[in-house]
Amino acid sequence: MKTSIATVSIAGNLAEKLAAIAAAGFDGLEMFEQDFLQDAASPHEIGAMVRDHGLEIMLYQPFRDFEGLPEPLRARAFDRARHKFDLMAELGAELMLICSSLHPQAMGGIDRAADDLAELAGIAAERGLRIGYEALAWGRHVNDHRDAWEIVRRADHPALGLVLDSFHSLGRGIDPDTIRRIPGDRIFFVQLADAPQINMDLLYLSRHYRNMPGEGDLPVTDFMRAVAASGYDGPLSLEIFNDQFRGGNPAAIARDGHRSLIWLMDQARRAEPALTAGLPDLPANIRVAGIEFIEFASSPSEARELETALTQMGFHREGEHRNKRVAVWRQGDIRIIVNVEETGFAHSFFLNHGTGVCDVGLRVADAQATAQRARALDATLFSQPLGPGELEIPAIRGVGGSILHFIDAKSGLNDVWDVEFGPTGEQAPDFGLMRVDHLAETMNYDEMLSWTLFYTSIFEMERRPMLDVADPDGLTRSQAIASPDRGTRITLNGAQSHRTLAGGFLTDSMGSAVQHIALASKDIFNSAENMAGTGFQMLPIPENYYDDLQARYGLDDREIARLRRWNILYEAEGETEFFQFYGKPLQGGLFFEIVERRGGYDGYGAVNAPFRIAALKRLMRGKDMPRK
């Protein structure tokens, strides 16, 4: 199926929009009247500009308040339409969208609307044009695609068809399966949009908060399945009114849009395998079996602080790379790589961002298939020259210009530790840290939807509801995503203000990056005791927290004393429990967290986050005294 996007969906002037839409790989666009009217070029020149980008104007819109008017308003509406038809001829647009009327004098009446639209379709047809009728969810008399279809059916004119818009149908809770009884060739155009689950007036939600399919909470896959089942094979077009996108980076928003359409078509095909017509065929969502490694880019001098922290946490330097100044640190199932090479990707990452996570390895069943799916979903493949004996491991670009590598057993990539590294023979202390619990990535609030879509479209990952975390200097939003078995977890933290801890980190690290790494302990009290014994610096948590905690959960004095002793934060949810403590941030702001989940706790200690943030800020301002 061809892909399209409405020009309103992205920021910029018309030339910038066209460039972004073409670069993202769309076949065409919906020309929004405002974008066209505001431009200085003539309709003819604009049409040529669109075609020079290899794009097609698939729809001209919107034409409002047309049907069901009394005279003389009715005649005026027809004159207005003729004027638009003239423009469309010059632009090279063949289909016009007519949205259901909001006019205070519109009379209603299915047959009246059908008669008006049939007459207009006749005028359009004489000029080789067509019109499509769309029910706005807040239309005065027509606000349901089933009524719009009845009007189109009764009008019975070949130049008149139906326009479907997932927002208007799903936003009103109309069963999308009602689309299955509409003949596909009577549907002239399909618009797609998702939206978050917010209780809000539909018009306001639609004009400000729509988002890309897969970014919101509407059942867009069910809608897409019904559209495909109807036999419709026209364009799939994004029509996204979103305040954030209007001010965002046009290329990035257009890329997200294209990704969302590919994802949507793939979802529909997977949910209903009999629907194959016009839908792309790509490997299924990739199951991630865990984090194989986390790689830091650093320099020999800056790496010392990190290596000290690793040693104090019970890691040992297990292996050294045979060709490079790269070491692998190990504990349990956790591998942390410290790369202090002075050439290559890690080095340029270090020069741009300072010491930080430049690369994450994900464990998958088939690394090639993973790269293939990622590529089909518009991810950027990454590779760099290989040294002697090194393995070619598929990789893509991830958050903040970092890299994601894919490691499988199928093609022997999990042998990389033996093939590329030699053992150091160093002793393994082991403080009970077993595996990576989660990675916390910090980014601007504006990028959160984009990276959420990146992870959930390529991988088999689920979203939790977004949370607000109160920082003393502003809100940070937190979006957790996880594999269905919870073996791989990532939290995306969006800074809305540069004064928050997350915002300050973004400035210091020159962009989005991993801000903390949470490691799962077998026994957090035991890990804490071992780590404290080596001089690991814990984040001090104030007395007030423990007083409140005791009151909140009715913990006894002994339990509270144990938590307090190791600066452990606690949360109970039903029968489940969560324990967490933090290390002091390294230079640059990255820090480690140690966690223990009991009884299947599935969160991240959100209730404790404000305390942790306040404690970190106090520490960074140098106002905290370590407690005995």
Ligand SMILES: O=C(O)c1ccc(O)c(O)c1
């Ligand atoms: O918000 C609107 O007015 C509007 C206009 C045209 C559309 O296709 C639409 O879905 C909404």
Ligand SMILES: [Mg+2]
């Ligand atoms: Mg629409």
